[in-house]
Amino acid sequence: MTTQAILLIAPVPDALMDRLASGWTVHRLYEQQDPQAFLAQSGDSIQAVVTRGDIGVRNEVLQQLPQVKLIAVFGVGTDAIDLNTTRARKIAVTITSGVLTNDVADMAMGLLLAASRRLCQGDRFVREGQWLNNAPPLGTQVSGKRIGIVGMGNIGQAIARRASGFDMPVSYTSRSRRESLPYSWCDDVQSLAKSCDFLVIAASGGESTKGMVDSAVLQAMPKHAWLINIARGSLVDQSALIQALRKGEIAGAALDVFEQEPQVPEELIALNNVLLQPHVGSATHETRQQMADVVFANVEAFFNQKPLPTAID
Numbered sequence: 001m002t003t004q005a006i007l008l009i010a011p012v013p014d015a016l017m018d019r020l021a022s023g024w025t026v027h028r029l030y031e032q033q034d035p036q037a038f039l040a041q042s043g044d045s046i047q048a049v050v051t052r053g054d055i056g057v058r059n060e061v062l063q064q065l066p067q068v069k070l071i072a073v074f075g076v077g078t079d080a081i082d083l084n085t086t087r088a089r090k091i092a093v094t095i096t097s098g099v100l101t102n103d104v105a106d107m108a109m110g111l112l113l114a115a116s117r118r119l120c121q122g123d124r125f126v127r128e129g130q131w132l133n134n135a136p137p138l139g140t141q142v143s144g145k146r147i148g149i150v151g152m153g154n155i156g157q158a159i160a161r162r163a164s165g166f167d168m169p170v171s172y173t174s175r176s177r178r179e180s181l182p183y184s185w186c187d188d189v190q191s192l193a194k195s196c197d198f199l200v201i202a203a204s205g206g207e208s209t210k211g212m213v214d215s216a217v218l219q220a221m222p223k224h225a226w227l228i229n230i231a232r233g234s235l236v237d238q239s240a241l242i243q244a245l246r247k248g249e250i251a252g253a254a255l256d257v258f259e260q261e262p263q264v265p266e267e268l269i270a271l272n273n274v275l276l277q278p279h280v281g282s283a284t285h286e287t288r289q290q291m292a293d294v295v296f297a298n299v300e301a302f303f304n305q306k307p308l309p310t311a312i313d
């Protein structure tokens with residue numbers, strides 16, 4: 001009987017790795033001294049790949065895995081996987097759909113509030129003893145301000161519901177208009193940017209959205225507006241954003257994602273109108289546990305030849 005083997009492209013939570021290793025043979029590509037040599041020697045013994053949404057799996061790796069029929073993603077993003085290749089090779093792709101929506105939407109609102117109400121600056125102000133001699137910095141009001149959301153999928157809709165709780169009029173642009181939703185539709189990102197106080201990016205990454213928020217979009221935003229990105233760094237032209245922030249063309253930005261994670265350019269770090277987070281939208285104990293359970297359920301179903309719980313088309 002052939003060994004049932006999994007290739008782990010990047011680390012996932014320890015408990016998930018242990019669960020996988022207790023049922024199947026798990027090879028950790030990121031721990032191989034010579035990944036190329038490993039793939040050349042053992043690639044054809046692998047039937048399933050487990051990876052993260054932000055890492056995916058490169059086509060050059062997939063080419064060395066002729067038997068692979070499952071890619072189980074710990075996350076919802078498939079932008080780092082070539083879906084044309086997986087479809088052509090009939091490789092099923094599963095994601096952790098549903099379980100992280102609320103956390104990521106919470107993070108979007110958290111970033112929006114923290115940036116505009118200057119929570120990080122206020123925290124430093126107290127710790128550094130500045131309060132004893134100075135007046136605290138003023139922030140920007142959130143309630144009632146206009147929010148523009150790029151992407152009206154599950155996460156975009158969860159952000160819109162939260163924003164409605166802050167009496168914020170919601171506009172959006174998305175791949176397709178959602179007639180059933182009570183929000184204003186904009187044809188394109190630029191017109192959305194023009195008419196909002198907070199522009200929140202919640203669309204998928206990938207070629208079709210790459211650089212969508214470019215210098216034209218940033219210039220269309222009112223000077224007092226904030227950019228919030230909880231989606232993928234690839235959607236924003238990072239150099240154009242740095243320029244816009246430096247020149248004061250927008251009020252500031254709150255970013256959970258970057259073009260080359262975990263690299264964050266010094267130019268962004270040097271700016272004090274930017275709030276930076278290390279891609280933690282889904283990073284709560286509860287959600288990461290559920291994400292791990294979903295990945296495990298898909299791998300288990302795959303090796304038992306059962307229907308995959310959360311396969312994408």
Ligand code: 8YV
Nearest residue numbers: 052053054074075076077282
């Ligand atoms: C995770 C993500 O942070 O869902 C995604 O696509 O990028 C995030 O939820 C990531 O996959 C785990 O590191």
